[in-house]
Amino acid sequence: MLSSLQRNAYIAATASTLVLVLAIVVGSRRLQNFDPALVGYLFGTIFACFGIAYRFACWLQRPPTWRFFCRTGEILFSRRGPRLIGIIFSEAIQKLLLQRFILQRGKRRWIGHMTMAWGCLLGFAVTIPLTFGWIAFTLKQGTTSIYVANAFGFPVLQFPLHSFLAFLIFHVLDWASFAVIFGVGILMYRRITNPGLIATQTFRDDWLPLVLLMAIAVTGLGLTLDYERLKGSVHQFMAITHELTVILFLVWLPFGKLFHIVQRPMQVGVDLYRRLGAEGEQAVCPHTGEAYATAMHIEDLKTVTRQLGFDYTRADGSSHLDLSPRGKRAALARAHSKARQESGGYFG
Amino acid sequence: MIAPQFNTEMEFFMDPQRCIGCHACEMACAECETNGQLPMITVDYVKRATSPQTVMQICMHCEDPACAKVCPADAIVKDEFGVVMSANTSRCVGCSNCVLACPFGVPKKVELSDLMMKCNMCYDRTSVGKRPMCATVCPSGALWYGTREKLERLRPNSTPINTFVFGKQEVKTKVHYMMPKGSTKLVVD
Numbered sequence: 001m002l003s004s005l006q007r008n009a010y011i012a013a014t015a016s017t018l019v020l021v022l023a024i025v026v027g028s029r030r031l032q033n034f035d036p037a038l039v040g041y042l043f044g045t046i047f048a049c050f051g052i053a054y055r056f057a058c059w060l061q062r063p064p065t066w067r068f069f070c071r072t073g074e075i076l077f078s079r080r081g082p083r084l085i086g087i088i089f090s091e092a093i094q095k096l097l098l099q100r101f102i103l104q105r106g107k108r109r110w111i112g113h114m115t116m117a118w119g120c121l122l123g124f125a126v127t128i129p130l131t132f133g134w135i136a137f138t139l140k141q142g143t144t145s146i147y148v149a150n151a152f153g154f155p156v157l158q159f160p161l162h163s164f165l166a167f168l169i170f171h172v173l174d175w176a177s178f179a180v181i182f183g184v185g186i187l188m189y190r191r192i193t194n195p196g197l198i199a200t201q202t203f204r205d206d207w208l209p210l211v212l213l214m215a216i217a218v219t220g221l222g223l224t225l226d227y228e229r230l231k232g233s234v235h236q237f238m239a240i241t242h243e244l245t246v247i248l249f250l251v252w253l254p255f256g257k258l259f260h261i262v263q264r265p266m267q268v269g270v271d272l273y274r275r276l277g278a279e280g281e282q283a284v285c286p287h288t289g290e291a292y293a294t295a296m297h298i299e300d301l302k303t304v305t306r307q308l309g310f311d312y313t314r315a316d317g318s319s320h321l322d323l324s325p326r327g328k329r330a331a332l333a334r335a336h337s338k339a340r341q342e343s344g345g346y347f348g
Numbered sequence: 349m350i351a352p353q354f355n356t357e358m359e360f361f362m363d364p365q366r367c368i369g370c371h372a373c374e375m376a377c378a379e380c381e382t383n384g385q386l387p388m389i390t391v392d393y394v395k396r397a398t399s400p401q402t403v404m405q406i407c408m409h410c411e412d413p414a415c416a417k418v419c420p421a422d423a424i425v426k427d428e429f430g431v432v433m434s435a436n437t438s439r440c441v442g443c444s445n446c447v448l449a450c451p452f453g454v455p456k457k458v459e460l461s462d463l464m465m466k467c468n469m470c471y472d473r474t475s476v477g478k479r480p481m482c483a484t485v486c487p488s489g490a491l492w493y494g495t496r497e498k499l500e501r502l503r504p505n506s507t508p509i510n511t512f513v514f515g516k517q518e519v520k521t522k523v524h525y526m527m528p529k530g531s532t533k534l535v536v537d
Binding site: 059105196266297311319325331334343346348 | 437444512515
């Protein structure tokens with residue numbers, strides 16, 4: 001018997017998958033532009049869509065996540081919404097595109113993550129539309145040296161076959177692979193030299209994504225090497241190993257570390273929540289007498305903790321959550337001190 | 349990967365009454381390899397205006413951690429030995445839910461990095477059978493890591509407890525507080 005959480009997630013995942021399949025059929029002009037050689041990648045991507053939508057729906061239904069999601073919606077659709085568009089863009093650029101919060105954690109780490117992330121995103125941006133048949137390349141009618149790029153069946157770009165532009169376009173996945181290999185190399189180096197990471201890392205969560213990305217990038221470059229230098233002599237081997245690594249990656253994507261790509265935009269919503277909260281009433285700690293959070297945040301947390309089965313309500317109707325972190329530590333110290341005092345001695 | 353080899357006979361005991369406010373634990377904590385040179389322990393004056401009493405606080409590693417439950421990004425997990433880990437850096441969105449929901453006031457938000465960090469009981473050390481940094485340097489025994497048998501010999505008039513009451517909420521932890529002999533729990537408020 002499915003719980004309501006699972007049922008909702010199944011509905012969301014099934015609906016998302018059906019929409020995707022419909023978009024593939026329509027976008028590829030009833031599969032006219034679909035490349036049958038990519039069918040393995042297609043099924044991998046459809047599975048990834050189902051898995052990501054399922055996990056996303058489960059994640060969204062968790063009380064704290066749902067609370068932030070609803071609050072962000074309230075903010076965006078309130079009268080203040082339109083004037084926040086500039087802030088949203090600015091935060092999205094800082095946090096999602098430039099990932100400046102990672103720069104604060106370490107420069108080399110940021111360079112590694114940026115090159116890996118942008119290499120992956122460039123790869124996704126090329127391979128997903130190609131796999132879906134949304135982008136297809138054809139020769140210009142009546143010529144043998146002009147290539148035409150079609151998006152959704154409409155010509156959008158044409159270029160000579162032996163031009164520099166053609167070289168850049170035909171090797172775009174190679175550029176992405178070089179970026180991924182460089183970034184993954186830096187991050188792997190961190191993981192074998194940083195004692196803190198060595199102590200806490202796990203193969204499933206920390207190494208598997210790096211190993212998979214490295215395997216995809218190396219086998220992808222192998223395909224180019226094969227047709228550029230080896231006259232296609234190892235094509236089958238390279239094609240199958242690349243396809244297998246990509247499909248493995250797609251199947252694992254919804255369950256592993258890279259799901260954070262889907263979660264990360266929430267950081268922009270959290271920032272809006274804090275900014276808007278800062279304009280309103282502040283929670284003041286009874287111990288320190290200082291504001292320590294927004295009143296909205298504390299009230300939301302009281303609701304969320306109750307939903308999760310925690311009840312910090314005190315006898316006088318107030319809550320332990322009304323105290324700032326420092327106030328909580330002091331309350332604990334005072335209670336301990338009192339217990340010692342009542343026992344007749346401070347030490348034992 | 350190196351499999352953690354916790355010595356499960358070793359436990360963490362803290363006695364805030366013994367804290368002398370020397371901050372040695374803070375300095376040692378910053379040496380922990382998992383923290384990136386930031387101290388995760390806190391040393392406070394309880395009420396500076398009226399008393400010189402100081403108190404240190406480490407993560408108590410709750411059996412049912414509120415910080416992990418309120419995390420909207422699933423960034424905090426408890427491992428098989430009961431250690432509640434610091435936020436997963438790839439997931440934490442810096443919302444501060446954990447900072448504000450922890451009944452012990454432990455997690456810290458690093459604003460620039462948009463990241464929550466907390467004590468993970470010196471995972472690099474305890475997972476290979478060593479003592480946490482803070483417990484190795486505490487001169488007064490306020491932070492003590494060792495076997496229960498040895499502790500009973502050293503502190504015959506105290507009882508370790510790991511049950512705390514905050515309002516209507518009872519919280520059980522992996523780390524123990526030293527209380528007067530015969531105590532079973534600490535009622536905070």
